[in-house]
Amino acid sequence: MIETLLSGLGLLDQRLAAALDAAGAEAADPFRGLYLTAEDVLRELATPPGAPRLWTAAARPGEDAMRDSRLAFAFGLDGFDLDVLLLALAPEVDARYGRCFAYLQDDVTRRRPTVALALDLLCATPAERLARRRRLEAGAPLLANGVLEAIADAEIPGSVLGNVLVAAPAVARRLLGATTPDPRLAGRVRPDSRDAEAAAELLDASSRAGLERLAGWPLPLAVRLTGPPAAARDGAAAVLAGRLGRPLLHVDLTGAPDADGLAAIAVCEARLTGAVLLVVGAEPPRRLAPDDVVLAESSGPAEGAVTLQLTAPGPEQRRAAWSQALRGAGADRPAADVAALASRFRLGPDVIAAAAASARDTARLRGARARVSREDVFAAARRRSAVGLSALATLVEPRRSWRELVLPDETLAQLREICDRVAVRDRVLDTWGFDRRLSLGKGVSVLFGGASGTGKTLAAQLLAGELGLDLYRVDLAGVVSKYIGETEKNLERIFSAATDAGAIVFFDEAEALFGKRSEVSDAHDRYANIEVAYLLQRMEAHEGVAILATNMRQQLDEAFLRRLAATVHFPFPDEAARRRIWAGIWPGEAALDGDVDSALLAARFRLTGGAIRNAALTAAYRAAAADRTITLADVLHGVRREFEKLGKTLTPAEIFGADAELDAAA
Secondary structure: OOHHHHHHHHHHHHHHHHHHHHOOOOOOOOOOOOOOOHHHHHHHOOOOOOOOOOOOOOOOOOOHHHHOHHHHHHHHEEEEEHHHHHHHHHHHHHHHHHHHHHHHHHOOOOOOOHHHHHHHHHHOHHHHHHHHHHOOOOOOHHHHHHOOOEEEEOOOOOOOOOOOEEEEEHHHHHHHOOOOOOOHOOOOOEEEOOHHHHHHHOHHHHHHHHHHHHHOOOOEEEEEEEEEEOHHHHHHHHHHHHHHOOOEEEEEOOOOOHHHHHHHHHHHHHHHOOEEEEEOOOOOOOOOOOOOOEEOOOOOOOOOOEEEEEEOOOOOHHHHHHHHHHHHHHOOOHHHHHHHHHHOOOHHHHHHHHHHHHHHHHHHHHHOOOOHHHHHHHHHHHHHOOOOOOOOOOEOOOOOOOHOOOOHHHHHHHHHHHHHHHHOOOHHHOOOHHHOOOOOOOEEEEEEEEEEEEEEEHHHHHHHHHHHOOOEEOOOHHHHOOOOOOHHHHHHHHHHHHHHOOOEEEEOOHHHEEEOOOOOOOHHHHHHHHHHHHHHHHHOOOOOOOEEEEEOOHHHHHHHOOOOOOOEEEEOOOHHHHHHHHOOOOOHHHHHHHOHHHHHHHHHOOHHHHHHHHHHHHHHHHHHHHHOOOHHHHHHEEEEHHHHOOOOOHHHHHHEEEOOOHHHHO
């Protein structure tokens, strides 16, 4: 290569000298210093130890030495290809080469070599030119693998000979000594220096066995990673890279405007550094070079890709992930807290690590020596788990005070059983082996039935508070669509996000979604029945916690009721329950007059807990507007408004009756 290039430069010197002699100019060489020796070029192209080299320094440049080089093997190049690459790279080494190429091509604007010039300099016979020309076409390794870019000649359209050869920027900067990724990948390269053995601890046995098989797979290797979002894809890539003894290059192209173009740059970077490439959010080039190992989280990285099915981490892997992450963040927690985190939040290892770091940062805001508390870690886990769900449902503030909920003892016992079921689910399913016996029905789906205002939403809030989980209420207006198939897609996103987040998903007025199937009289009925059937199947497959509330239980499909873990009936409160609700509805700070009698109100007016709350709030606003304490008259006004909502106007006799106290209040 160098001898060929230097001979071309020597020919240039001879032509210049002849032209100067003919013109009678001075014999001095105006291009003195342009001629470089082989040692000069080697020095110009020197690279740091460990970086890829264009050829081996121990041997004189030649086809055999070049073929054994890192660059040649990574991109599938032969000696001629490397000669062409050095021609294209020469103007990046010294601008004087551009003047040489312009002279040789008889065009001052052509400062980079064309295909024609490369063949002229590197081929001795016409037969060799024809044979080598195929190495400079679009399907050959130089261009197909992104080593060179061929810029078409606008003046000679369709001519391969006129194409200008330019070294790809990623290749040029690496060969000229750069040690950082291409700037075009800035912000998308995720550093990953995790220990392969530590990453392997977070994978299940099936995934580890699959990676061990892939480590012995013949190269090139393209792997399509599939599985739920919580699956440890990053960890799997780190394990495979460790088994192959190669670094890992993780590039996230999610949302990139030119994802395919950036993917090609990422592949080139991986080839130059010998790294295993994990690319997210794009399809890598389908053509692979001999040494490629490419993993992708997309629909398929290349033709003939091997599919590795990853599973979401189980309780054991989640406990190990939390222990590693908390220890790494200096936020160690007791084993009981780690077990609770692993049980309640079905997060992947990367999200767990981010949550641990967030908890550490929260503690530091309180002071340099503040310890990471249990609340810090659980709050961070909830924030991280809710990222995919917050756009689909509304967060409802959990509550912890069970005294606010007035229900019969049997109903309260059912709610406690549901809490226990969620808390010990991992022990029953995984430790005791019930998971192997069940294909569906692993989640906890509960129906709350009862009249409006009987405490269904409050009970859901208390369950969430007791379990330390977020509660998300599904907005039916944003879920139900008039377009066929859209409702199912929206619900699929909600269920998937809720499972990943470990959150409780709450469907209020569930009869709107899970109503009875009807007789088919037209296409609309058929699609409506298909929609209900899908919902029944998806509910049974849901592995998280779902609460459905309805005040029209009779309208629910019977097949749906069979798929529930529990049904809880919220009865209309009797007089004793109403008395407790009236007595507990007033905050301690409220200015309440002594004439407000909870027993009297409970006996006289048959209202639900929700209606009692509204009546008390109306009374409070009325009293505050008049700048006085809350009197019985204010409460009666609020009660009258609640009955008006129900379409009933109370007569004075119905309000006051024969009670002297009520008459006085009037």
